[in-house]
Amino acid sequence: MRVMKFIGLATILVIISAFAVAQQPSDETKPSVKHVPITRTPSNSGKEMYDSYCAVCHAKDAKGNGPAASAMKTPPTDLTQLAKNNGGKYPAAHVAAVLKGQAMSPSHGSEDMPIWGRLFSSISQGHEGQVQQRITNLVTYVESVQAK
Numbered sequence: 678m679r680v681m682k683f684i685g686l687a688t689i690l691v692i693i694s695a696f697a698v699a700q701q702p703s704d705e706t707k708p709s710v711k712h713v714p715i716t717r718t719p720s721n722s723g724k725e726m727y728d729s730y731c732a733v734c735h736a737k738d739a740k741g742n743g744p745a746a747s748a749m750k751t752p753p754t755d756l757t758q759l760a761k762n763n764g765g766k767y768p769a770a771h772v773a774a775v776l777k778g779q780a781m782s783p784s785h786g787s788e789d790m791p792i793w794g795r796l797f798s799s800i801s802q803g804h805e806g807q808v809q810q811r812i813t814n815l816v817t818y819v820e821s822v823q824a825k
Contacts (some may be wrong), residue, residue, distance in 0.1 A: 717800050724819025727777045730793065731756075731815070739822045760823040767820045774811050
């Protein structure tokens, strides 16, 4: 009788332990950000650059819920709310500074966001005019998606 109780108790403990382990996310199921080399996208289209470089985190609708958002340490910013959160005025200079790596947005809070200025420089072979064009066109595109 004692042996049966012991076997029953041991079986229950094994089942509970197995269930608890199964509930914990494994390293394979934890979302992660895959870093890939930057691809060359035309510098004259802010939308194309946004779709290629930004939408993976900020989403196509710019609301901060892109496919990689769940893997970020800090949720990506809802880019449609930048003007609203700045007293109704779109902070173009600040957005450009963040893209260049000259300012960090408090909402980023981490180094998950690439410093696009450096990356744009690498694909533009250091041509500062093209880097500036890319940043200006991205800033202008983000301004176009501001919530009304």
